[in-house]
Amino acid sequence: MxxxxxxxxxxxxxxxxxxxxxxxxxxxxxxxxxxxxxxxxxxxxxxxxxxxxxxxxxxxxxxxxxxxxxxxxxxxxxxxxxxxxxxxxxxxxxxDPVTELGDYGAMRLETEAVEVSDDEVARQLEQLAERYITFEPVERAAQWGDMVSITISEKDIASGDMLDEDREMEITLAERDDDAPELDLHTPLTGMSEDEEKTFTQTFSETYPEKKYAGKEIEFHVLVTAVKAKEEVELDDDLATMVGDFDTLDELKEKLREDIAEQKQYEIDGGLIEEAMEKLVAEAKTIKWPSAMEEDELDNAIKNQEFKLEQSGLNLKAMLSAEQKTLEEYREETREKVRENLKYSLALSKLVELEGLTVDGDEIAQQVEWMIAMSGGSQEARDAYTSSEGARVVANNILTDKARRRLLAIVKGEAEEEADEAEAEEAVVEEEAVVEEE
CATH class of the missing domain: 3.30.70.1050 (Trigger factor ribosome-binding domain)
Structure with a gap:
């Protein structure tokens, strides 16, 4: 100027x-x-x-x-x-940033039809049945797949220190993969019977993740207190009634088929939304923002990274030192990602404006209560989410979700149908209000 x-x-x-x-x-x-x-x-x-x-x-x-x-x-x-x-x-x-979208209303993307095979339903049914498997005591030596109850003591051979003593635990014996952790209690327990004892040693590498074992030779002493065999669950109507409000196995299978289809559709829609977002940005006529906004977003990105590192017991300064980078170099590396995020967020904000998407107080209140419940219902969580800043963040999240779903409806050619349904619902509400007044 x-x-x-x-x-x-x-x-x-x-x-x-x-x-x-x-x-x-x-x-x-x-x-x-x-x-x-x-x-x-x-x-x-x-x-x-x-x-x-x-x-x-x-x-x-x-x-x-x-x-x-x-x-x-x-x-x-x-x-x-x-x-x-x-x-x-x-x-x-x-x-303020300036955003002018292209003819996004005409965007269309191909979507695949959801199909669920009988094999997928069968696998899901087997996984569900495993939750209801029980183990019953047997008078024989332990085999793969059995559950073994033991009392275990552990000693560092070099120092003679007891690391653990008479700890009770249960182990379901499973054959080990080549990349399994070094600690192996499964193989020594195979073939042992109730009241049988065994002492064995295992040597651990210096890089073993559990510090009390790393670089040491450990002596284990185990006493088997019970051997239990797996009781398989029959895939029948009885299983269906155990699982939920089903009378027959066929009803349960149909519900599993619906759930699998819903999950597949969710994944397909997620991919479509990401593809649609890329198309929305690529076909936009103008997306530009002031340098001050970019610097603000860079500051926020670095603060978020610092917070994540602190949650893991690290800090940004140590990370940069290990990577031999300056803060300014790291800032410039982050800039491209920030610019990409700005393009997407500004395009989505413009879509919210053009489509007239809004969020009301009831929606915010419901989402806030859900988030508080998901956080364990603590007073700290309640204070955070009910603050003005917390409510603003929740409202933005709701609007973002609405915009993404609207964009999905557009590229699938369903936006007009949704608009007609919304108008019909609004007309019903208005008619009911008139009746109440009369």
Whole structure:
């Protein structure tokens, strides 16, 4: 923005600046603020007066120019250049982002039909049946698949220290993969019977994740207190009644088929939304934002990274030191991701505006209560989510979800159908309201 000030107004600005200087500095023969302009100019110099005048220019002239230009600054402006004769200011004003989408209403994407095979239902049924498997005591040696109850003690052979003593536990014996952890209690227990004892040793590498074992040779002493065999569950109507409100196995299978189809549709829709978002951004006519917004988002991204590292017991400074990077280098590496996120968020915000999507207080309240419940219902969570900032974040999340679902409906060609259904529901509500009034 270029702001030009006429000579008369410029002279008045400089004289007021000189009077302010005169009030702050004692000048012999003159009361505070009453020394003539020429005397102040000769004594302090033109640059000192101009510097004092800058505050007036930014506080008064700048605000007036912004108002007259009908500009809404995103952040405080900066003075890029100023000339005093004549008085001309070049001001950089960060403005709100500008987004102009393409013809997104005409976007269409192909979607695949959801199919669920009998094998998928059978696998799901078997996994469900495993939850109802029981183990019954047997009088024989333990085999793979059995559950073995033991009392175990552990000793560090080198130091003689007991790491654990007479701890009771249950283990379901399973054959081990090549990449299984070094600790193996399964193989030694196979073939043991109730009341049988065994002592064996295992050596662990220096890199073993459990510190009490790392780099040590450990002696284990186990006493088997019970051997239990798996009782398989029959895939029949009895299983269906155990699982839920089903009378027959066929009813249960049908519900499993519906659940699998719903999950598949959810995954397909998720992929479609991501593809639609890419298309929305790629076909947008304009998406631009002020540099101040980009810097703010960079600050937030780095703060979020610091928080995540702290949650893991680390810190950003140590991470950068290990990677031999400066904070500025890391900031520039993060910039491209921030720019990508800005494109998507601004495009989605414009979609919310154009589609007239809104969120009401009831929706926010319901979501807040759900999030509090998911957080364990603590007072700390309640205070966080019911604060003005918490409610704002929740509202934004709801709007984002609505926008993504609307975009999905558009690319699937279902948006008009949804709009008709919404209008029909609204008409019913209005009709019911009229009936109540009568």
């Amino acid at each position: 270029t702001v030009e000030i006429d000579d008369r107004q410029r002279d008045e600005i400089l004289k007021k600046a000189a009077r302010r200087i005169a009030r702050e500095v004692r000048i012999p023969g003159f009361r505070p603020g009453k020394a003539p302009y020429r005397l102040i100019l000769n004594r302090f110099g033109e640059e000192a007066i101009q510097e004092e005048a800058m505050d007036h220019l930014t506080q008064t002239i700048y605000k007036r120019a912004i108002k007259e230009a009908e500009v809404e600054p995103y952040a405080p402006a900066t003075m890029e250049e100023i000339e005093w004769n004549p008085l001309v200011m070049q001001i950089k004003v960060p403005t």
